[in-house]
Amino acid sequence: MTAATETIFATAENPPSQYWTWRGHKIHYVQAGNTNGKPPLLLVHGFGASTxxxxxNISDLQQDFSVWAIDMLGFGRSPKADTIYSGNLWRDQIHDFISQVIGEPVVLAGNSLGGYASLCVAAQRPESAKGLILLNSAGPFSDSNKKERSPLQKALRKVLFSPVSTFLIFQYTKRRSTIRKTLEKVYVNQDAVTERLIDEIRRPSDDPGARKVFGAVFNTPEGAKVDHLLEQLERPLMMIWGEKDPWINARSRGAKFKQYRPELTEHYLNSGHCPHDDTPAEVNQIIRDWMNNNFAS
Known part of the structure; x- marks a missing residue:
């Protein structure tokens, strides 16, 4: 990445905040750029992140596409609602946003938890999706060898996710020093771990209801398995993997995706869990090329 490119990314600003009411909640989103004959691109963040x-990515890709980004319910500038969080909830939120606000099918690009939610949309609400880009995507595969938790495991889990425990864990994880250490662990480009990034991740944790959301997300009902979703998926799929992700074995997990969708496009980068922010110039070019090759004007 050149110094000029680094400066552009460092000073890039998000487009103005906009809000859409969904199920009584004011959902935050941003938009920039024009269609230029291509489908809109909708970006969906991961756990603890936001638009x-x-x-x-928006500052660069808006030159070629109409780019949207949304804060899923419970994250960013969207409300921290007291509700049951699940892949189905976020799937329905994103699907409704596409149909009610964007007004046409999109190419979904999701990171981590946002990747799983985007896969749910593309597979189970195909009328909303033209294509799908997954960046270090989360979500469980079927496991025929998985054993039911023992009574002791169930009891320990109940203690771990009790209100007192989640309060203490939440207070620890929202500390700036903890956020910094976590980011330094999951980013290859340490220069990308800035005070601004730490601020952006920490800020929503002070919103009313944030602690309850933190506990609720760790107790989400088990959703559709990734392999089942991939079997349902009928849209073009591209995988972008940060190969230095300490939380995901990218090559092993990528092979599982390829098992169910052998025709998918995949890229392995010298990047961490969030390749779009860790190595943005590389990711932006990959997205641009794939969009232009698959969705001709």
Missing amino acids: DHWRK
């Missing part, structure tokens, strides 16, 4: 995390 801010796509700043380096």
Whole structure:
């Protein structure tokens, strides 16, 4: 990445905040750019992140596409609602946003938890999706060898996710020093771990209801398995993997995706869990080329 490119990314600002009412909640989103004959691109953040995390991508890709980013319910500038969080909830939120606000099918690009939610949309609400880009995507595969938790495991889990425990864990994880250490662990480009990034991740944790959301997300009902979703998926799929992700064995997990969708396009980068923010210039070019090759004007 050149110094000029680094400066552009460092100073890039998100487009103005906009809000859409969904099920009584004011959902935050941003939009920039024009269609130029291509489908809109909708960016979906991961756990603990927000539209801010796509700043380096929006500032660049808006030159070629109509780019949207949304804060899923419970994250970013969207409300921290007291509800049951699940892949189905976020799937329905994103699907309704596409149909009610964007007004046409999109190419979904999701990171981590946002990747799983985007896969749910593309597979189970195909009328909303033209294509799908997954960046270090989360979500469980079927496991025939998985054993039911023992009574002791169930009891320990109940203690771990009790209100007192989640309060203490939440207070620890929202500390700036903890956020910094976590980011330094999951980013290859340490220069990308800035005070601004830490601020953007920490800020929503002070919103009313944030602690309850933190506990609720760790107790989400088990959703559709990734392999089942891939079997349902009928849209073009591209995988972008940060190969230095300490939380995901990218090559092993990528092979599982390829098992169910052998025709998918895949890229392995010298990047961490959030390649779009860790190595944005590389990711932006990969997205641009794939969009232009698959969705001709």
